[in-house]
Amino acid sequence: MTSEETITVADVSVGPGGTDEINAGTPVELPVVDLLTGRGFITGKSGSGKSNTASVILENLLDNNFPVLIVDSDGEYYGLKEAYEILHVGADEECDIQVTADHAEKIASLALEENIPIILDVSGYLDDDDANELLLETARHLFAKEKKLKKPFLLVVEECHEYIPEQGGMGEAGKMLIKIGKRGRKHGLGVVGISQRPADVKKDFITQCDWLVWHRLTWRNDTKVVGRILGSEYADAVEELGDGEGFLVADWSADIRRVQFHRKETFDAGATPGLEDIEQPELKSVSDDLVSELTEISDEKARRESELADLRQELDKKEATITQLEQELEDARDLSRMADQFAQAMLQRSEAAYRQTAPPAENEPAAADQPADRSATADTRAGERPTATADTTGAQTTADGVFGDDLTPADFATAVAGGDDRRRQAMTIPLAMRKTPIRRLTARSRSIRSRSTPQR
Structure with missing residues (x-):
């Protein structure tokens, strides 16, 4: 991997909030190293295209064999298995294997040391504590291993407001994500947070990001966040963005660009269901050796219990x-x-x-x-x-x-x-x-x- 290596994920679009210096339709390239090791934030209301944007970026990284781990809160990223050999772990039977926090270290090892892309599906856990513990232990092992390996690696977290909220208490998993955001870059560990409610995400995380994508937002509190970070003209324009359109802000570019992201090529498992039947694609399976290594941990846990x-x-x-x-x-x-x-x-x-x-007695008188x-x-x-x-x-x-x-x-x-x-x-x-x-x-x-x- 070279520092100049890039991926193309979008084209410049026209409309309010864009720039006149770049022609519409110009391809938008993102530097791979900055994506893998930096801090990113993708936001937009439901249906605006934020998950599609994340998937397009992931598809481009996977095409070039760059390592990623996706924390899937809604079970919508398994569609990537249509084209890529990804290890899908979680609590559902549809996963390649059911895992708990006991598997966290092995999951981190497979992702970092063996370059296995992994979907950590936390949507199937009935107890939120189990899901949070799995995320916490996995992130902790990733951070610890990266301190030694220093290998560019990207951690993608869907619905990040559930872990790093602006209001209320933050759990141990959220604190670990904040730690990765602050200190992960120098070890090669990057993180991307995805949320439909920027007002609910801790501002310390957003303001530290190297690149941000703002899709359509209409709730007043959310547009206020856009106004504070980008300016008032973008707060108004963000309400009028089309599906898949967004404002791209990055440290490697001096301009705020209005762009149209490409459509993902793999199955869209997060699409809103319609009346027509959805044909499930044939998904790629992972090797038995990968599953067996995690199965051994499950068997050992069952034996101990x-x-x-x-x-x-x-x-x-x-x-x-x-x-x-x-x-x-x-x-x-x-x-x-x-x-x-x-x-x-x-x-x-x-x-x-x-x-x-x-x-x-003898001396006693009779x-x-x-x-x-x-x-x-x-x-x-x-x-x-x-x-x-x-x-x-x-x-x-x-x-x-x-x-x-x-x-x-x-x-x-x-x-x-x-x-x-x-x-x-x-x-x-x-x-x-x-x-x-x-x-x-x-x-x-x-x-x-x-x-x-x-x-x-």
């Missing part, structure tokens, strides 16, 4: 098991505390019974030698013994109800009354009292819980 789903399912099972075990542990702790309390109560009762039935007032106390104590025995029997009944026949408070009391050795042996009984009942009650609790808990 399947593995993640399996891991999530396994994690849910483990969390459910942990929850169940924590509940069982809490139940066991409750039962253990109950057993400790019961064993402590039995120990206290048995010690009380031992103190009441133990013989007096009951007959006690004073009269102490005889009454002894009589009172003797009278309490049947009550203690009754309490022990009650405790035994309670123990039988909970612990079974293998251990009773009477056994415990006998052990305590049997002397120091048997008393020490008795101190280990509460531990034995805990083990068996906890197992029994835990099993019973599980059985009750399994019957009362609904199945998930």
Whole structure:
């Protein structure tokens, strides 16, 4: 590619706003390097010819094997496949392959490193966030790769006001396009924005453009933009432009030229439907190798998602098991505390019974030698013994109800009354009292819980 290389896309036309120095019908040539690396803007109301102008420029670039990537917001550029082998990616089944943001780096690599023209069709995504993420990641990878490659390359963005609006917040995709507009040129990355509403496009982008095409505009706010940039005479004349006519403003030309752009040669997929049947053209297909490279990414993504789903399912099972075990542990702790309390109560009762039935010490005077007032106390104590025995029997009944026949408070009391050795042996009984009942009650609790808990 030489710096003097050009493409012919239009002819000079006559009418208000043009120049008298150039004869009507004179071919209009655009320098290729400035197109590929510069910043352009094409605007006009619906039906004025802006998409045709973009297609004519693209056809000329493709004829000379210059690389381009088209962000298609309305699904109207697939008609280029009638004459060119272009990789059409997006969300629709009509695309060569369905892609997501995971494919962005590979898309950028194919476009830049393998010189594959690509239509990035974002019209089929039901969620705008998915489309914006795909554009963001693709533009980001293009910018990053161009910093190293420094290869002239053109990014065309339809309906650019959706990404770089004059009013309202700008998303990450729009910020990336603004970055390319400001810094892409020195790396070889050019960008062209296309919109039917110049008043809705961020003015920072428009005023930085190297070349602009103004097709017919009739809305007052839009013609005001023309007046501010071109002058009041063009604000009036832009309303009277015919289909395909436009004012061409470029840094490489000192004049504002009124031109008539050529008609595109490929199928016009963006034409307004009429009553007659539209015959769909036969579209060129891309090589299987190109599609297979992107398919591998899709397959790898599907495999990762399947593995993640399996891991999530396994994690849910483990969390459910942990929850169940924590509940069982809490139940066991409750039962253990109950057993400790019961064993402590039995120990206290048995010690009380031992103190009441133990013989007096050698230095303690016999009951007959006690004073009269102490005889009454002894009589009172003797009278309490049947009550203690009754309490022990009650405790035994309670123990039988909970612990079974293998251990009773009477056994415990006998052990305590049997002397120091048997008393020490008795101190280990509460531990034995805990083990068996906890197992029994835990099993019973599980059985009750399994019957009362609904199945998930």
